[in-house]
Amino acid sequence: xxxxxxxxxxxxxxxxxxxxxxxxxxxxxxxxxxxxxxxxxxxxxxxxxxxxxxxxxxxxxxxxxxxxxxxxxxxxxxxxxxxxxxxxxxxxxxxxxxxxxxxxxxxxxxxxxxxxxxxxxxxxxxxxxxxxxxxxxxxxxxxxxxxxxxxxxxxxxxxxxxxxxxxxxxxxxxxxxxxxxxxxxxxxxxxxxxxxxxxxxxxxxxxxxxxxxxxxxxxxxxxxxxxxxxxxxxxxxxxxxxxxxxxxxxxxxxxxxxxxxxxxxxxxxxxxxxxxxxxxxxxxxxxxxxxxxxxxxxxxxxxxxxxxxxxxxxxxxxxxxxxxxxxxxxxxxxxxxxxxxxxxxxxxxxxxxxxxxxxxxxxxxxxxxxxxxxxxxxxxxxxxxxxxxxxxxxxxxxxxxxxxxxxxxxxxxxxxxxxxxxxxxxxxxxxxxxxxxxxxxxxxxxxxxxxxxxxxxxxxxxxxxxxxxxxxxxxxxxxxxxxxxxxxxxxxxxxxxx
Amino acid sequence: xxxxxxxxxxxxxxxxxxxxxxxxxxxxxxxxxxxxxxxxxxxxxxxxxxxxxxxxxxxxxxxxxxxxxxxxxxxxxxxxxxxxxxxxxxxxxxxxxxxxxxxxxxxxxxxxxxxxxxxxxxxxxxxxxxxxxxxxxxxxxxxxxxxxxxx
Numbered sequence: 001x002x003x004x005x006x007x008x009x010x011x012x013x014x015x016x017x018x019x020x021x022x023x024x025x026x027x028x029x030x031x032x033x034x035x036x037x038x039x040x041x042x043x044x045x046x047x048x049x050x051x052x053x054x055x056x057x058x059x060x061x062x063x064x065x066x067x068x069x070x071x072x073x074x075x076x077x078x079x080x081x082x083x084x085x086x087x088x089x090x091x092x093x094x095x096x097x098x099x100x101x102x103x104x105x106x107x108x109x110x111x112x113x114x115x116x117x118x119x120x121x122x123x124x125x126x127x128x129x130x131x132x133x134x135x136x137x138x139x140x141x142x143x144x145x146x147x148x149x150x151x152x153x154x155x156x157x158x159x160x161x162x163x164x165x166x167x168x169x170x171x172x173x174x175x176x177x178x179x180x181x182x183x184x185x186x187x188x189x190x191x192x193x194x195x196x197x198x199x200x201x202x203x204x205x206x207x208x209x210x211x212x213x214x215x216x217x218x219x220x221x222x223x224x225x226x227x228x229x230x231x232x233x234x235x236x237x238x239x240x241x242x243x244x245x246x247x248x249x250x251x252x253x254x255x256x257x258x259x260x261x262x263x264x265x266x267x268x269x270x271x272x273x274x275x276x277x278x279x280x281x282x283x284x285x286x287x288x289x290x291x292x293x294x295x296x297x298x299x300x301x302x303x304x305x306x307x308x309x310x311x312x313x314x315x316x317x318x319x320x321x322x323x324x325x326x327x328x329x330x331x332x333x334x335x336x337x338x339x340x341x342x343x344x345x346x347x348x349x350x351x352x353x354x355x356x357x358x359x360x361x362x363x364x365x366x367x368x369x370x371x372x373x374x375x376x377x378x379x380x381x382x383x384x385x386x387x388x389x390x391x392x393x394x395x396x397x398x399x400x401x402x403x404x405x406x407x408x409x410x411x412x413x414x415x416x417x418x419x420x421x422x423x424x425x426x427x428x429x430x431x432x433x434x435x436x437x438x439x440x441x442x443x444x445x446x447x448x449x450x451x452x453x454x455x456x457x458x459x460x461x462x463x464x465x466x467x468x469x470x471x472x473x474x475x476x477x478x479x480x481x482x483x484x485x486x487x488x489x490x491x492x493x494x495x496x497x498x
Numbered sequence: 499x500x501x502x503x504x505x506x507x508x509x510x511x512x513x514x515x516x517x518x519x520x521x522x523x524x525x526x527x528x529x530x531x532x533x534x535x536x537x538x539x540x541x542x543x544x545x546x547x548x549x550x551x552x553x554x555x556x557x558x559x560x561x562x563x564x565x566x567x568x569x570x571x572x573x574x575x576x577x578x579x580x581x582x583x584x585x586x587x588x589x590x591x592x593x594x595x596x597x598x599x600x601x602x603x604x605x606x607x608x609x610x611x612x613x614x615x616x617x618x619x620x621x622x623x624x625x626x627x628x629x630x631x632x633x634x635x636x637x638x639x640x641x642x643x644x645x646x647x648x649x
Binding site for chain 2: 054165167168170171174175177178181185187188190192193216219220223224225389390391393394395397398401402405406409411414415418421422425429430431432444447448451452455456458459460461462
């Protein structure tokens with residue numbers, strides 16, 4: 001079968017020593033990022049993106065992808081040992097994982113989290129390999145109206161599922177579209193909202209924006225807090241291999257979590273965080289002993305951990321096949337691919353097969369590396385957890401400053417990053433979510449282009465969006481999602497857990 | 499205006515209006531040939547509309563709204579401002595002083611923000627990190643960092 005030939009080719013690419021090295025570095029950094037609270041995969045990918053401009057594109061994407069799914073593994077370690085999720089997708093793991101640790105079962109919790117992540121990650125990669133090519137061939141039939149509708153759907157779903165107020169998330173999406181259209185217009189080359197600044201002629205750079213919005217703002221928020229008094233579980237971690245009873249109780253939650261995570265990860269706006277909450281809610285509803293949830297139920301660890309890992313694989317599908325990012329991390333990867341001159345979309349499989357299949361195969365290898373890294377190195381991660389934040393935050397800021405400067409050896413980029421750092425800090429103080437803004441900023445120019453091409457095709461008639469079946473279905477879905485909060489109270493992910 | 503949502507919605511409302519008006523200046527074009535201000539006009543208008551809705555809905559909230567000052571109550575805001583000033587000064591002084599000196603000074607000042615470390619500890623760590631950063635970025639990644647007073 002053709003798929004297996006492609007996968008074999010992918011493994012040939014992924015197993016090249018240089019790509020193996022990048023994969024290893026990516027998953028190692030990802031785990032580290034997941035372990036350290038306050039630094040998520042978005043910030044880490046933002047910080048490392050400029051460094052990848054000196055590296056081969058395939059290796060760079062393998063590394064950046066490794067950071068994303070590696071962070072899911074690392075986040076569970078702090079959730080279980082410290083009751084502080086290192087990563088938002090590991091919030092639910094803390095509910096039962098920490099209780100297991102308090103009951104002397106930290107080893108079993110860490111072990112099942114690692115194995116569950118591995119199994120789910122592997123299933124997710126298999127799903128990605130089999131679903132992506134047929135979806136890409138369907139996507140070849142898409143035109144500008146379909147792309148415009150899908151982008152609107154993506155933004156709408158993300159705002160619906162984002163934390164906090166949907167109204168505020170929609171405002172962020174509008175702001176992102178505006179920011180994304182700063183610079184020279186693609187069609188007429190006229191400057192738009194540049195305010196006479198040369199630095200804005202090429203538009204607002206993705207790197208300074210995300211480094212400022214997520215990296216610098218996170219540091220500023222942490223600085224104003226009281227000194228942290230993290231208490232790391234000092235109990236010796238024993239018995240990392242789950243026993244038979246643990247496997248019996250975890251097997252079906254892992255399988256269900258893998259499916260939930262994979263399909264939610266595909267949806268624009270879905271992702272690891274939502275998947276983990278939904279999985280927890282499902283396991284609690286299906287369990288014969290739901291009263292054990294919150295007190296150390298192993299299914300409460302296995303399901304969400306599987307879900308958040310398989311979601312990372314699912315999230316690659318719309319990015320690689322349609323060129324549409326489903327979350328902020330994918331938006332950054334989209335930006336990276338465009339900078340490398342490899343725009344994702346239905347033609348990526350045929351124009352850059354080594355990137356497509358190499359990345360998929362590397363994800364399988366990365367999952368295997370993570371399983372080997374996480375269990376034996378638990379002691380090391382515990383030590384790293386103890387790095388005081390007063391030492392850590394200057395390093396993060398320095399990385400941001402050099403990273404922004406290194407783009408074009410221009411202090412203006414650093415200034416832009418600081419501006420977005422202040423902007424991001426204020427956004428979070430006033431409870432606005434930055435993810436819709438980033439997604440909309442990346443999609444903004446693409447939306448402008450698709451909209452103008454659609455209207456040119458139709459001779460100015462907006463009916464083109466309703467005359468084409470895919471557009472019609474998508475836009476009806478958008479309208480339903482926008483009206484849902486008015487029709488009934490929107491169930492928040494936390495409510496699925498009760 | 500003390501309510502957080504009221505304040506932020508007023509700001510966003512005016513941002514939306516200004517963007518929409520500025521987009522008119524760029525030109526909306528026609529439906530068959532949209533101009534460069536087309537999408538930003540609609541984005542700005544929708545932003546202003548949503549901000550107005552947020553402003554009005556903030557009056558309907560049953561629970562007592564958080565006051566503006568409450569955002570920073572009990573927090574070390576002076577440290578945030580101090581760090582921001584350092585960050586702003588860094589790119590300005592980077593070229594004249596050079597990467598090595600500027601980075602060393604920045605790190606020295608940042609490490610003293612929250613930690614209670616001795617002067618020698620801070621000096622040592624600042625030196626170590628500056629040297630490591632130079633090796634990684636200038637030597638390994640070939641990023642052209644300014645030499646300043648050294649060159």
